[in-house]
Amino acid sequence: MNLIMDNNDSPLWQVRAFIYNHFADTTQPPTVEETARHFDISTEEASELYKELHNRHALFLETETLTVRMAWPFSAVPTIFKVHAKGKTYYANCAWDMLGIPVLLQSDAVVEAVCTETDDLVQLEIKNGQITNYDLLIHFPLPFSRWYDDLVFT
């Protein structure tokens, strides 16, 4: 597939959408080499687009690498927020993102998560747009204005 060059930003958003759809299809992000092959561009060009997406907070790369760690709500690394949907198991970055994955996939889901401090394993079901287990709470430690200061902590 070739990149459509209808404006300067267009390749960037095509690569963003490819990364997200790859995550949705496989539970993992594509490598920069896979993205380059998909769009028939050089690895260097794909690398620059990955870096620009990181700079725009459209995804988060592992420090000083081209490895996608987060494309919200997806996490490329295992976490305590596991989402079973569409016959696959995804990891979410946080308690909010575990709810974002079924929304993004437009799918029913079973979520397994660990409650902080008590270490209880809880299971939530999302079915027909409704969520079970209403008595749980989610703590947002930082105001929105500070979310991007330290994304791993956030």
Added chain:
Amino acid sequence: MLLFRSEEWIDKWCRRNNLERGEVLAISQVWELSKLWYQNRLSLDYHGRSVEQVAEIFKQAGLMSKFWRV
């Protein structure tokens, strides 16, 4: 953002980590926020959000306090 059984456990976690308490939402409210925040994320047309769009989503989710100011 972490998941908790109760307010009591949130306070314990904040004390133990020497952190100020942030904002606590019921999971049902976060579900409503998720629907607004993530609904079109797979689309080629999603190009990120402006400050105004983020503020509108928070408003629609009923998040109007200073904590959610963009």
